[in-house]
Amino acid sequence: MSFTKITEQDSLYNDLEKMEVSELLTNINKEDKTVAFAVEKAIPQVETLVKIIVDKLNNGGRLFYIGAGTSGRLGIVDASECPPTFGVSHDLVIGLIAGGDTAIRKAVEFAEDSTEQGWSDLKAHKISEKDVVVGIAASGTTPYVIKALENCNKNNIATGCITCNEGSPLALTAKAPISVVVGPEFVTGSSRMKAGTAQKLVLNMISTATMIQLGKVKGNKMVDMQLSNNKLVERAAKMLVSELKVDKEKAETLLKKYGNVRNVLKNYSND
Secondary structure, eight states: OOOOOOSSOOOOOOOOGGGGGGHHHHHHHHOOOHHHHHHHHHHHHHHHHHHHHHHHHHHTTOEEEEEEEHHHHHHHHHHHHHHHOOOOOOEEEEETTOOOTTHHHHTTTTTTGOHHHHHHHHTTTOOOOEEEEEEOOOSOOHHHHHHHHHHHHHOOOOOEESSTTTTTTTHSSSSSSEOOOOOSSSSSSSTTTTHHHHHHHHHHHHHHHHHHHTTBTTTTBTTOOOSSSSHHHHHHHHHHHHHOOHHHHHHHHHHHSSSHHHHHHHHHOOO
């Protein structure tokens, strides 16, 4: 089945090399402003996938992101932020990229073209019906991702995707597809730009909404965050000063005793 790759269509701008820096930046920003509106149109699709993810995680499952290149890296970034931000285990949200960890920093040639490696990478993590797999590919045509999702479907594993080409093979493969159509890139085909931004926004929505639904936020605060640096310790202390009406020194003492904000709120008493 053929379809038009909007992400590969010619830029709306030409003679980029003749533009002054200010003109380049203004035009890039002009295009970037359209991304959030494109994401807004996809909110119903995002909602469908988030509800599936929440259900799976509430029942002992895991969330997998799988992608190649920029898409794979964005998935890994989102997955890696969940433990420090929400205090969840490192194996609850897992990011996989074509070419393995080497590809996080340096492109691995033709890794995304493998029709077998994606499923192999998932099987290495003992993927099961409890889990949910979200394929990420701006083009929607990446074999590494599509074949992985096809195998998931065959094995009754829930699938979703984030793509920027509606009607793409990936969107047609995923059971809960998200298609964010951002249009041609400023530099023709450079999907790390608007498409990448759109994917990042959707990933933010998926992980944040999911973690809130799982009870990892109280009010509007990250009460389960890991206190892994001075900035986060200070943030946590401020939460406690506000919530418990104690001074900063007392708040820091409580954090050392109980480990994080939630535990302090659960165990501390003024008595």
